[in-house]
């Protein structure tokens with residue numbers, strides 16, 4: 001019998017690529033996102049593989065809880081929906097942007113995870129995957145709250161594993177570096193030029209690369225748990241530590 005994956009943020013980028021990757025190998029999909037037209041086109045493209053689409057905002061706790069209650073068995077939850085907003089310093093950043101990132105990247109993950117875990121534990125099987133980021137471990141100017149949300153995800157994921165020891169429920173946090181999707185268009189609030197500059201003259205990861213990694217992680221033998229997986233394009237690495245020098 002086919003297995004089912006619930007993907008949050010399946011209307012674009014990593015989420016849409018994962019939907020296509022899992023559909024290709026006979027998985028059933030539950031796809032979520034806010035943009036109904038995108039959900040409809042995913043459904044048209046993937047046909048019978050799509051068991052259900054849920055148009056919802058992951059920040060809406062009651063709606064998430066209600067939607068999850070009536071679902072068929074979910075074998076894998078992919079907590080992917082998320083965003084970065086702005087790249088301003090901590091003293092000039094917009095507080096609304098900060099709250100949106102916290103509500104989406106942290107609380108959205110908590111709502112779906114908390115709603116689906118009881119059935120996974122009762123069945124003694126399942127897999128919770130979160131999409132973290134290299135920003136969780138590697139700070140950069142303007143990454144302030146975005147990186148903070150992904151650091152939360154990193155530790156939440158590890159703590160889930162600690163709670164789940166003794167069950168067969170797996171937990172994995174995948175931490176990509178720079179990847180080309182709608183991520184930068186969202187970060188720069190529709191400024192196409194700024195977004196394009198992020199990827200100019202370089203070779204970022206593609207959403208399909210992340211989809212292959214998620215698929216690989218899920219399809220390992222059931223006793224194998226990938227805890228954390230950090231992945232970057234070959235064109236990305238770390239900068240040295242920054243030093244401020246006064247002009248002589």
Ligand code: NDP
Nearest residue numbers: 009011012013014033034035057058081082179181182183
């Ligand atoms: P995209 O902007 O292409 O996709 C983001 C997805 O999240 C969309 O499907 C969007 O759907 C959904 N989403 C955003 N906010 C909400 C919300 N409030 N409720 C429901 N769905 C929401 O970006 P990516 O595919 O790149 O990003 C996916 C994840 O990967 C994010 O968590 C991001 O932080 C992370 N990531 C991205 C990297 C990159 O460089 N691209 C690198 C490392 C991590 P809709 O708008 O329809 O609601």
Ligand code: 8X3
Nearest residue numbers: 133134135176177178
């Ligand atoms: C997205 C990658 O480097 O913009 O998580 O934070 S980065």
